């Protein structure tokens with residue numbers, strides 16, 4: 001089926017039996033490719049029927065389908081126009097693991113971060129109305145993504161605008177990455193389990209038994225009018241027509257529902273239920289692990305493990321468990337990233353001190369602010385890229401009030417296969433400019449532990465950022481307090497000094513070795529505090545070295561290097577300075593180390609730039 005498949009038009013002429021076969025082949029293909037490349041497995045397997053139904057009931061690209069996040073859209077890629085190039089998924093130069101407008105006309109709106117689909121779809125709808133364009137607009141959003149405020153901002157606006165031909169499909173698999181959390185998730189589960197209807201019957205029975213005469217009729221009518229009987233009361237009250245729940249793996253039922261929904265006036269919320277990982281037993285049985293995976297053996301579902309040092313994430317996870325004993329006031333908050341942030345052990349050992357708040361980065365931050373204001377020591381754990389969502393909260397709710405919130409920022413720098421939506425390459429720039437904020441990055445595992453300890457001993461907002469992937473395997477023990485703002489000279493030199501941050505420190509050290517073989521004596525400094533900087537050491541370095549180089553895995557725009565230039569300017573010092581970091585453009589997806597080498601922040605790249613810099617300065621070309 002899939003071999004001969006040429007595009008969505010084919011789907012319209014297939015029988016349900018053929019479509020079932022095709023669906024199976026799509027699942028096989030996803031498994032074949034992700035087994036080699038890694039990627040998001042469970043989410044896509046769960047929406048194969050939905051994708052087919054959408055492509056049969058609608059006519060994209062003139063009908064607009066907006067997928068939330070896009071991590072579930074592998075079937076969409078295969079069945080629209082990327083069947084042949086699907087094996088390049090998440091490879092450098094290949095197709096993205098998310099949807100991107102530049103990749104295909106079928107990808108109406110790019111994403112990677114969650115809960116944007118309803119807003120974007122509403123924008124499409126209004127634009128099409130104003131331009132007099134026909135067609136339907138559909139947003140597909142998961143139950144996890146429905147924990148984010150942005151989804152409700154959009155529903156609120158849509159319920160007010162009440163557009164026609166506007167459909168939100170809530171794909172409910174009762175999972176975020178972890179099992180989904182929150183009161184809305186509980187409410188949705190109640191609908192799926194049929195408990196809503198049962199409980200409603202109980203309430204009606206109670207009314208019938210306990211209220212008599214005319215009062216009974218009035219009360220009953222009232223309750224009916226309040227919409228007590230509709231399982232989708234929340235959505236109905238927001239101005240949507242609620243339809244569901246519908247089995248999202250029953251293709252004929254799904255398709256028929258979509259055809260009916262097309263006829264309804266006003267916005268529609270179609271609630272479907274699906275199984276994450278559908279059709280692949282390992283993923284069905286363990287949807288948390290199989291949300292997103294590294295390469296694996298398809299037959300057994302075993303992971304292909306290469307020996308490597310512990311990840312930065314696991315070092316953080318262990319550290320917080322130990323720190324919880326030292327600091328009884330310590331509490332940890334995650335916006336839906338318990339597993340990815342290494343917090344499973346903490347959540348199990350200290351369930352009362354752990355808060356998964358759902359995909360709610362803004363709330364997580366201000367919630368941490370409240371906890372801190374009342375005397376606790378919150379660690380707000382974020383992926384760098386997702387902290388972007390909470391920028392105003394960091395400034396307005398935390399820094400302005402100088403509250404003691406520790407921001408543990410994982411996935412800083414280039415993350416690799418997820419690409420530009422997920423690279424954490426802006427945090428140094430966006431945090432450095434906030435008053436009261438301490439911004440730090442460890443060179444290795446022990447320093448990560450020490451910085452976390454230092455942060456908990458501090459009093460005010462304190463960020464510690466560290467990269468994705470394996471650290472170095474340096475032995476770790478205990479915790480020590482590091483003087484805030486202090487840097488560390490790792491290697492003395494003469495010709496040039498390299499001031500490096502976080503991941504780039506060891507790369508700078510290696511580059512200095514390479515340069516030494518060529519007669520260039522480079523000093524290396526671990527600039528573990530991006531803010532405040534080491535005033536005393538910097539003054540000394542200015543006297544000692546004719547040339548400065550700064551290195552960071554953050555954008556060069558407004559990052560650490562810019563901070564050094566600001567410092568020099570404030571002191572009135574003219575110093576030839578080279579800034580090495582992520583260039584001012586979005587970096588594509590691909591292997592993490594490949595990307596690091598392509599942007600020149602690995603040892604060879606740093607050595608090359610420093611060599612050219614030193615040569616130019618010798619020739620007085622600077």
Ligand SMILES: Cc1ncc(C[n+]2csc(CCOP(=O)(O)OP(=O)(O)O)c2C)c(N)n1
Nearest residue numbers: 043112113114142143144145175176177336
């Ligand atoms: C703003 C933001 N925060 C966190 C994430 C990480 N993340 C990716 S998928 C996901 C779970 C989404 O759950 P759901 O929407 O139900 O989709 P499912 O994976 O169940 O299909 C999370 C938390 C993200 N992509 N964006």
Ligand SMILES: CC(=O)[C@@H](O)[C@H](O)COP(=O)(O)O
Nearest residue numbers: 069071112292340411418468
């Ligand atoms: C889609 C999404 O946002 C997450 O699933 C993300 O891909 C996880 O990344 P890590 O693999 O770095 O945890």
Ligand SMILES: [Mg+2]
Nearest residue numbers: 142143144175
């Ligand atoms: Mg889900």
